[in-house]
Amino acid sequence: MTEISTAAAEIANRVEAFVRETVVPFEKDPRLGSHGPSDELAAELRDLARSQGVLCPHIRDDGTHFSHLETALILRKSGLSPLGPIACHVMAPDEGNMYLLGKVGSDAIKQRFLKPLVAGEGRSAFFMTEPAKDGGAGSDPSLMQTTCKRDGNHWVISGRKAFITGADGAQVGIVMAKSIEPDSEGGACLFLVDLPDPAIQTERVLDTIDNSMPGGHAVITIDNLRVPADQMLGEAGEGFKYAQIRLAPARLTHCMRWLGLAIRAQEIASDYACRRTAFGKQLIDHEGVGFMLAQNRIDLQACELMVDWCARVLDTGDLGTTESSMAKTFVAETLFQIADRCVQSMGGTGVSGDTIVEQLFREVRAFRIYDGPTEVHKWSLAKKIKREWREHQADA
Numbered sequence: 001m002t003e004i005s006t007a008a009a010e011i012a013n014r015v016e017a018f019v020r021e022t023v024v025p026f027e028k029d030p031r032l033g034s035h036g037p038s039d040e041l042a043a044e045l046r047d048l049a050r051s052q053g054v055l056c057p058h059i060r061d062d063g064t065h066f067s068h069l070e071t072a073l074i075l076r077k078s079g080l081s082p083l084g085p086i087a088c089h090v091m092a093p094d095e096g097n098m099y100l101l102g103k104v105g106s107d108a109i110k111q112r113f114l115k116p117l118v119a120g121e122g123r124s125a126f127f128m129t130e131p132a133k134d135g136g137a138g139s140d141p142s143l144m145q146t147t148c149k150r151d152g153n154h155w156v157i158s159g160r161k162a163f164i165t166g167a168d169g170a171q172v173g174i175v176m177a178k179s180i181e182p183d184s185e186g187g188a189c190l191f192l193v194d195l196p197d198p199a200i201q202t203e204r205v206l207d208t209i210d211n212s213m214p215g216g217h218a219v220i221t222i223d224n225l226r227v228p229a230d231q232m233l234g235e236a237g238e239g240f241k242y243a244q245i246r247l248a249p250a251r252l253t254h255c256m257r258w259l260g261l262a263i264r265a266q267e268i269a270s271d272y273a274c275r276r277t278a279f280g281k282q283l284i285d286h287e288g289v290g291f292m293l294a295q296n297r298i299d300l301q302a303c304e305l306m307v308d309w310c311a312r313v314l315d316t317g318d319l320g321t322t323e324s325s326m327a328k329t330f331v332a333e334t335l336f337q338i339a340d341r342c343v344q345s346m347g348g349t350g351v352s353g354d355t356i357v358e359q360l361f362r363e364v365r366a367f368r369i370y371d372g373p374t375e376v377h378k379w380s381l382a383k384k385i386k387r388e389w390r391e392h393q394a395d396a
């Protein structure tokens, strides 16, 4: 069983101090917009993190990663402010993209695309989902309509994408397309792309409920994009397999970061309930409020245990597909309830922009959909239960 090393505990403490003392004061910065913090603000925060030695804090100086369990502690601390993961450069989609490139990228790809990302010299985006109106990939990635075909030493990609976080303003794109080549027909391929590229156009940046991620979430047209063949990630037709490698840890790091923000929201709501009086006593002494905050305490602990359990599974080298599905579903649903109770405990202040509590509420609402909607995870678990039942029947 892996545990927390002294080095990981020490960096987690530094991340917490950095987020609380340096990042939190930026939470009212005017450069925070409805499509996330501006790139100028993100770059300023990353510079501060770099100067305090907490940029990509889950990656050691020699380029190796702390364990998933240690990462859980470090990223939870980064999440204490919505801006913390951006400052520390552990926000989605970059964190998941860096993980994928580290696992599957060739040496040349790592040198050219991964190195600058780890150094915090730019942002990246992951292009998988397609517009629902076109009948494209969403919960069901097999509906993918974006195609790629070979043309000499290049691949040519065309299609439309939707909800692409951070595409606007990114320097690196990982684009998924369905091959129409006979030797890999129908299989998904992943390509590394330099951005901006005139063949990739932002149709619009969507107005969404959340606003923590730089660049927002864009609808994109890809029109005859030419990508050198050596910028394909791994093998043709294996794109879904590689997406799986990214999926479980990326799901879990979302849980880690949003758990951090929920811990902070609980601190804020508890402070409010202990200071504010109504009907002759502190709010916390009214059972209606006290019990909400007590339930939050219990649920926060349960979320932490769920994340740590899944992290330990990943640390064994297992893909953790089922475990991350269970953890993601539980944490997203539970954090939403926690956020709702924090809002309720704080009355009108809870729904105002005066604290990060209302932002947590909005962010975790979206989290119940991305990285697999709750229902899709439950559906896939139900299929597993049925498969196991069938196997059990066959053995009996």
Ligand SMILES: Cc1cc2nc3c(=O)[nH]c(=O)nc-3n(C[C@H](O)[C@H](O)[C@H](O)COP(=O)(O)OP(=O)(O)OC[C@H]3O[C@@H](n4cnc5c(N)ncnc54)[C@H](O)[C@@H]3O)c2cc1C
Residues within 6 Å of the ligand: 093, 125, 126, 127, 128, 129, 132, 137, 138, 139, 140, 162, 163, 164, 165, 166, 208, 210, 217, 366, 369, 370, 371, 372, 373, 374, 375, 376, 379
């Ligand atoms: C804030 C945000 C950021 C995102 N960032 C990215 C990104 O960077 N890159 C990217 O590629 N994508 C991104 N996405 C897209 C995200 O992955 C998709 O929204 C998600 O996969 C669901 O697809 P969909 O929106 O097309 O919903 P649909 O596929 O239309 O599903 C709608 C609903 O149907 C239900 N449903 C679907 N299948 C089942 C089932 N089998 N059983 C029961 N119920 C079911 C679920 O309740 C689901 O919410 C992002 C989405 C959001 C909201």
